[in-house]
Amino acid sequence: MSRAVDRAELVEANAEFYAAFEAGDLDRMSAVWADGPYASGVTCVHPGWTRLRGRDEVLRSWALIMANTEYIQFVLTDVEADVYGEHAVVTCKENILTAEQGAGNGFLAGGSMIATNLFVRVDGGWRLLVHHGSPIMNDPEER
Amino acid sequence: MSRAVDRAELVEANAEFYAAFEAGDLDRMSAVWADGPYASGVTCVHPGWTRLRGRDEVLRSWALIMANTEYIQFVLTDVEADVYGEHAVVTCKENILTAEQGAGNGFLAGGSMIATNLFVRVDGGWRLLVHHGSPIMNDPEER
Numbered sequence: 001m002s003r004a005v006d007r008a009e010l011v012e013a014n015a016e017f018y019a020a021f022e023a024g025d026l027d028r029m030s031a032v033w034a035d036g037p038y039a040s041g042v043t044c045v046h047p048g049w050t051r052l053r054g055r056d057e058v059l060r061s062w063a064l065i066m067a068n069t070e071y072i073q074f075v076l077t078d079v080e081a082d083v084y085g086e087h088a089v090v091t092c093k094e095n096i097l098t099a100e101q102g103a104g105n106g107f108l109a110g111g112s113m114i115a116t117n118l119f120v121r122v123d124g125g126w127r128l129l130v131h132h133g134s135p136i137m138n139d140p141e142e143r
Numbered sequence: 144m145s146r147a148v149d150r151a152e153l154v155e156a157n158a159e160f161y162a163a164f165e166a167g168d169l170d171r172m173s174a175v176w177a178d179g180p181y182a183s184g185v186t187c188v189h190p191g192w193t194r195l196r197g198r199d200e201v202l203r204s205w206a207l208i209m210a211n212t213e214y215i216q217f218v219l220t221d222v223e224a225d226v227y228g229e230h231a232v233v234t235c236k237e238n239i240l241t242a243e244q245g246a247g248n249g250f251l252a253g254g255s256m257i258a259t260n261l262f263v264r265v266d267g268g269w270r271l272l273v274h275h276g277s278p279i280m281n282d283p284e285e286r
Contacts, residue, residue, distance in 0.1 A: 041227075050257050051236070089273055129232070132259040133277075135191065137192075
């Protein structure tokens with residue numbers, strides 16, 4: 001497989017993570033994350049949260065978050081994707097438009113997070129092993 | 144090399160990253176981070192910052208941060224270390240005691256961050272490729 005194809009599939013796998021969240025679809029979100037021998041090492045840091053570890057704990061958190069998100073949309077910018085053999089790192093800025101449940105009609109909030117996503121190659125596809133997201137409070141580009 | 148030795152060396156490499164920061168020693172910090180073919184993929188997210196990318200940009204940020212840190216001490220807890228062949232992931236809670244320059248004598252501040260550190264094996268040793276640190280604003284253990 002060429003490097004360009006490899007990288008394109010990686011960027012696509014990264015986009016599917018955010019699409020699964022936008023769709024609020026736990027089955028799609030479950031398919032994004034690594035399983036089997038990697039299940040115990042699955043790690044997720046939601047912005048402002050401490051670390052969650054293990055596939056079950058991480059997917060429970062996504063079920064909770066998606067149940068409490070009425071609407072969310074991501075525009076990913078500054079996407080950098082590096083393939084290192086069977087592992088790959090994607091970092092990107094998550095530009096978010098969201099509506100919280102019960103916030104009333106038409107209320108939307110925006111914000112920017114920065115994310116590090118570590119993928120592993122399993123059966124020819126990229127599965128998410130580690131996600132670390134955090135709020136950007138000090139962005140020199142926006143001063 | 145046995146798995147236990149492998150993991151012990153990884154935890155030691157992770158500790159050296161924080162020791163270099165505590166010592167304010169840019170040479171030690173430079174030695175911690177990956178170089179050569181990995182230099183362009185070196186990535187660092189300081190808590191609340193956006194992403195820095197490339198070995199030079201990342202090391203410049205450390206020079207700046209260390210020059211502006213009079214005193215800092217880390218106690219690492221909840222250290223989890225997973226070795227995946229030539230790559231390894233360490234996540235840990237950084238319990239920080241710090242003094243800011245010019246804050247007057249005896250003023251110390253504390254806080255907790257969560258960190259994801261991705262290492263690559265180079266010449267038999269572990270070098271840091273990605274660091275992502277973020278503030279913990281919502282820790283269920285501390286409620």
